[in-house]
Amino acid sequence: MEPLFFTLNIIVPIIAVISIIVGILLIFKIKQMEEGSDEMKKIAKAIREGANAYLKREYFYMLIISIVLAVVFYFTLDFIFYGGIPFTLISFVLGCGDSILCGYIGMYIATQANIRTAYATKGGIGEGLKSAFNGGAALGSFMMGIILLSIFGLFNIYSFIGYTDPIYLTGFGFGGSLVCIFSRVGGGIYTKSADIGADLVGKVEKGIPEDDPRNPGVIADNVGDNVGDCVGMSADLFESLSITLVVSMIISFEPEINLGLNGLYFAILVVCAGIISFIVAIFITNKISAGNNPIKALNRGLLISGIISIVLFGAFAALMLFNQGAYTGGMWHFNLPIWVGVLLSAIMGLIVAIIIAYNTQIFTSGNHKYAREIAKAGETGPATNILKGYSIGLKSIAIPGVMVAITIIFAYEFAGIYGIALSSLGLLSMTGMIQSIDTFGAISDNAGGIAEMSGQDELRKNTDVLDEAGNTTAASAKGFAIISSGLVALATVGAVIDETNITNFVNIALNSPLIIAGLFIGAIIPFLFSSLLIGAVENTAFKMINEIRRQFKEIDGLMEGKSKPDYAKCVDIATKGALKNLIIPGIMGIIVSIAVGFILGKYALIACLFGNIVVGLLMAIFLANAGGAWDNAKKWIEKGNLGGKGSPAHKAAVIGDTIGDPFKDTAGPSINSLIKVMNMISLLIAPILAVIFL
């Protein structure tokens, strides 16, 4: 082994372990903080228990499905193709296990940090900021470390016994995907059915504020924030980073680019760069106070992390790829040195992510014209509000869609499919920071809930500032997640094409009816999948609304605050609704990919993946932005515009916001995961398809 690789084999695990340790230290740091009053503790405990109970049952379902799949994979892939060595089995189980562990830690830290954040705001917004930020940072740091350690470890173990092909790691990515789709779907249904139920009866019908302890659905709503936003996003980032890393490693060996171990180790180093920059960003965000402006603090963290990442990215590219010559493919034959090509691709990915995040801002923020137009359209009733929001959501996909098209074209010119993969990996090297600013939102939201429910109005004011900042940063985080999913999905199909041994590209040409049929089938999936999720939310919310209405009617003295509502009943409805509707959307993409692959063949499967990516990506952006715009239109009115709360425009906006809830927090993010899970199962079965379809 070359001395360089030997050195890296020592340094990389050290960085991974440091990242894990930083995560654990941050957990301890949070645990040491004060929790606040007994009332607050009681509420926090109820949220924690609800989240725990739900997650246990969700993970139990996953466990069963994972075991079934693991057995199937072992006997189909490992036994027949990989000489009986359980490559897929081990990779897959580790991928699932790691992701579940991260999700669980995420839930744990979020439900510990929420109450402490609420209490910390006693000492000012800055203190609360640190607490909420560190909660997310703990998870982000732990997650990056564990992913790096696992993938790098597996690769080295497999190499040690003589198997250096990174295709054996696909199972790890698929494990992450499987956990993610179940987390996204289940968490999404849970959080939004609880949210809609609590809002429509509590806020609209009864006129009591958000998070009011008299509302029977309020604990379920707060549990939902944890199992939905927090665990869902953690599973999503786990999935994205894992599969982008694995796919980048696989593509490094593709004949077209043929970078071998240099490309593979470079991908590993990109993640290391991300860890280093993130640890610096954590330190700075904690040390330098941002006063009362949490967004500024978080954006600074993001900026620092981004700059250090990119600089290290360039340095490592020069280190690993300087001697790898130039990439001579593409249409225009730029013939750039490969290390320059990947650097340009990564910078391009970053710029596009920023443009897309900015696009999201323009289309959804209450400070821009669109959300205000939606609010105004509600003056003639809910129908015009909804039509306006729908129309604006549809429009919002144009720039992101064109940007993805441009990125694909240029990243490919710079460094082929490897360029596309690295443009995504460059973005995802910032996983830690993205996780932090996203979890920050969920923790602040919960902190506000605890403050409100325990009657601490003074704390509530400060948590509201954090919450608002959290909403903005979470929207940026979503933008990053969507664009990176799109890019890595496209890179993955490149790997699938290679691994299914497609060499005659005439077979995947658009003039073949099988390819057209594949495109249609792939395009149908996001429609059907969204239908199931939105339907499930509606269904569960319907039950929730009736239950909350029933409690307000039947429990004497509830409105007067003299008696307690039955929170557990609502938690139970959300839990059951989520679990009941989890399985079909969770396995749908997997079943369709396998069916298309084996029935219509590998060429149709490639087309199916493309149809799915194109439609899924645009639909996910539409759903996210329409939902965000409706939400902010309502908030803008609540600030006193157009007559403020209770005005006709506000009543319309509440309905629009409710429509948007499952769009932006259930269907939208889940489609992200759907795209990836379909790609990963296809990559997993690619070696089989390569043999049975010539």
Next chain:
Amino acid sequence: MEPLFFTLNIIVPIIAVISIIVGILLIFKIKQMEEGSDEMKKIAKAIREGANAYLKREYFYMLIISIVLAVVFYFTLDFIFYGGIPFTLISFVLGCGDSILCGYIGMYIATQANIRTAYATKGGIGEGLKSAFNGGAALGSFMMGIILLSIFGLFNIYSFIGYTDPIYLTGFGFGGSLVCIFSRVGGGIYTKSADIGADLVGKVEKGIPEDDPRNPGVIADNVGDNVGDCVGMSADLFESLSITLVVSMIISFEPEINLGLNGLYFAILVVCAGIISFIVAIFITNKISAGNNPIKALNRGLLISGIISIVLFGAFAALMLFNQGAYTGGMWHFNLPIWVGVLLSAIMGLIVAIIIAYNTQIFTSGNHKYAREIAKAGETGPATNILKGYSIGLKSIAIPGVMVAITIIFAYEFAGIYGIALSSLGLLSMTGMIQSIDTFGAISDNAGGIAEMSGQDELRKNTDVLDEAGNTTAASAKGFAIISSGLVALATVGAVIDETNITNFVNIALNSPLIIAGLFIGAIIPFLFSSLLIGAVENTAFKMINEIRRQFKEIDGLMEGKSKPDYAKCVDIATKGALKNLIIPGIMGIIVSIAVGFILGKYALIACLFGNIVVGLLMAIFLANAGGAWDNAKKWIEKGNLGGKGSPAHKAAVIGDTIGDPFKDTAGPSINSLIKVMNMISLLIAPILAVIFL
């Protein structure tokens, strides 16, 4: 010239002329009927004038755009490529002119038949049925004749001067496309903004019935039915039949199938078969009374027309293609005789159209569970009603999508791209009947409006029966229009591939970044296009609502029926709203196709067309079905279910229905036309792209 062709050159024009004469005779027949009371005449006149005024202005806009395009086409295509002979210019102008003529006649006949139908129901439902049916049949018969005569005439004239390539006819199809997209967009915006405005203020806020003469928006609403449903559908069918015929003729000369004049004349004969079967169906529908069951009568007409069409289709296929050998392409090499192959393709198209129509019924009709589920979901408010409808609409695309995929695969196996084209042409041979059952709905709707506005409650009862039948048959007609658009669009891309001289199919393989980018761009268009249309309806409806509210507030004695509303003001708002928002969506598809073709090249353009077809088709079906389901959910409640009119479920359903209005009657049908216009402009510029991109 062979004797067969010589004979056909005499027979075909005769059939075409007979078809035109039948149409004209039917118009006279309707004109001879009695008009009814003076009050009715006054209302009918107001509707007619409003429709006339709008159409004149819409056609003026089209005229300007057509002149510009005609000049551009002449100098780019005819002058450079076709030796200065104005093939494109003449074809295009004739296509535009014919379509405008048909649209105008459609509007004329509809606004003549509406009042007569209302009055005819005095003599029973059967009399009204005949009148409304004959109105549509007049248009259908005239249209089929004029299309056949024009295309066949042009072909023969061009042949006579030595140019037999049917590519010179593309301009005719594009002319039809251009008129169609403007008619669909403008008419769709007009009809729905008027409808929403009249309904939300009149029915919801003021509690007065549909078509109540006190409602200031009621004339605009009735004008909308004519310029939207009637003229829009006529332009749509004109477009579909024209381009399917032209494309079938072009494909007949493709090297893959190489049927030459035999294939070309066969396509012509399929339309003749359609005319013959339609004339028989008109006769039978008029002679044999169906008593009080209009649906039965119309379905019988459809059935008769379908059976005769298919039998003649088979006979003509045997006549023209018996000696053309077998189609040996495809994956499975069925090696069927070509005449059997096209017959199977056409039967397949028909079966799929029936399945899709049935799917529409299941997902939208109030007699099936889905619409009722939507109604029930409204018991907890508008948000749940809308989410449920949205979810059901998304689900409804699965079967149609899969059916299109299956049809493509099999029609291709049976007879290559020619099979796909003929599967669509087989369907469209029933254009006359489809037009009749669709226009029937618009006329009945208007008849009801006139009866109501003139206070003839007795007539209203009968027209309501006709109206309900019209809603059902119009939904089937829409199903036919959508599926035939999808099939012909795919066949057209086949022609574009051929005419751009793409022979190395590696260049349109899915592993190329340009192809992926093309798919994305094509997929973006239906999103953006729908956004513009839904936004335009919302915007115009917003103004309409405020105007109607103003009139109710400011005009003394309006609610008491003592003074008249200012109908003209509302007609003006709808007219301006439609015209203002017409241009951009009307030319968007054309501009994008040209831009992609010339900037990214012909390969990316092919991908763009596919992305557009796949997404557009599924989105159009979603929009149509979601809208239909919301509509029928409301109607089901209005029949007395779930508390009937005025119940919370009904209030929610009214909002759902309003959301669905621009979905099903503006954006959905317009996307249909968008798909076709993009394909036709691409086919038109194909010879240029063939030269500049090698």
